[in-house]
Amino acid sequence: MKDLGFILLSWSVTLGSMALLALATLRRAKSLAARIRRPEALAVVAMELTPRPDQPASSRRRLLPAIIAGLAVVVGIGIVAIFLTSSIDYYCNVDEIGVREGCDDTRRVRVQGTVDEGSLEQRMSTTAFVMSFNGASLPVEYDGEPGGIFQECIPVVAHGRVVDGVLQATRIEVKHSNEYEAQNKERITEAETSACS
C-alpha cells in the first residue's frame, strides 16, 4: 500500500487519542467516586478550612486558565492576520489573468487551472507545464518538483508572478476535486480516456 506510514499515523492518532481520553475519564471518575464515598478522608485531604492569610502556591494554578484563555485570543487574532496577509496572493483562474481586477501580471497571484495533457516537461531541476482553465492557457515554470499527486490532467494551484506571459511559480499545490471513485480496471480505463476531455 502506498503512503502507508501517513495513513497508519492518521488512524493510530485518531483511535489512540479517543481510547486515551476514554480510559483517563474512567480512571479519574473511579478514583473521585471512591474519595467521595469516604468524605472524612476528603475533608482532611482536599478541604483544609484553617484560615490562611495567603496562598502563594495555588495562585499560579488559578491564573493558568486565564492565561490560556488570553493566549487563545492572541493566537486567534494572529490566525486572522496571517490569513488576511496571505490572501494578498489573489486567487485567480487562468482565464482571469490580466482580465479580472487584482489578477494583473504585476503582482503575486495564485492561479488555478488544469495541467494540460502532454505539456509536462522536466528540465534539469525545473518543471515546466501548461495549465488551462475555461479555454485560456498559461505556461508555468517551477523550480523543483511538485509534491502530492501532481500529474497531467489534474487541477492545480500555482503561486507566483507572471513574467513575459510565463508564470514563475514558487509553490505548486494539487487541488483535489470532491469526487471519490473506487479504483478498478474498468474505471481506470474510463478515467484515462475521459480525464482530459
Place this chain on the structure above:
Amino acid sequence: MSDTTPTPHGAALLGAGTARRSLGTATPATRIIGLLTLATMTWVVVSAFFITSPDVVQGDSVRIMYAHVPAAWVAYLAFVTTAIASGISVVRRHRTLGFDRVAGASAEVGVLFMGLALVTGSLWGRLTWGTFWQWDPRLTTTLFLFITYVGYLAVRRIDASPERRAKRSAVLALLAVLEIPLVHFSVVLWRSLHQEASVLNPDGDVRLDGLMLFTLFSGVVAFTLGFVWLVIHRQRLQALVDLQGTVGLDSAIAARATEAVLR
C-alpha cells in the same frame, strides 16, 4: 449541614447504599453504547484498510478520509451540542447545572475531534496537495474554530462557582457556535484549495462510490457513538468534581463543628 448524604444524582453516580460495585460513571446504557462503538469502529477500520479500493486519483491516501470526515463532523456536532445545552441552561431557571456540564463535556470532546480533523487533514494534504498546511479559507477557519474552543475550555476552568461558570461559558458558547457555518461554507464562499463537501453540499449530489460512501457513513456512525459515550462519561465526571466540592465542604464543616464541641 453535618449530614453528608450526596444529592440524589450523586447517589446514583456512586451507587451508594447498594451492594453493586458501580463505582464511577458507567451504567448499563453506556456499556451498550461503548460496545456498539467498538463494533462499528472495528468495521470502519477493516473496511477502510482492506475492503475499499484506492481512489482513482488519490490512491491509498483516501483511506485517511474515513477518519478525517467523521472527526470533523463530530466536532461540529459537539460544538452545536455545547451551544444548545448552553442555551437551555441560560433559559431555564432551575436545575441548569446539568446542562452546563453537558455543554462543557461536549466542548472537551469536540476539541479533541477538531484537533484530529486538523492532524489527519494535514497528513492527507501532504500526500494529495503536496503541503501540510496552507493558509486557505477552510483550513484557517477550522484552526480558528479549534482555538476558540480551547479558549472556551480555559474560561470554564477559571476559578468560579459552578453557577458563575455556567453563565460565563454559556455566553461564549452561543457566540462561538456562529463560526461553524463560516467553516462549513468557507469552501463555497471563497476560492479554496480544500475541496467542497462531497456529501453535504448545496446541490445535493453525492460524489462518492457506493462502498466508499457506506464506509464513510459507518465512520460517521462509529465516531458519533464514541462521542456520545465520551460526553456522557465526561459530564458525569464533571458532576463528581462538583460533588466533591460540596461533599468535601460539608464534611469539613462537620469535622470542625465536632472539634468545637469537644473542646
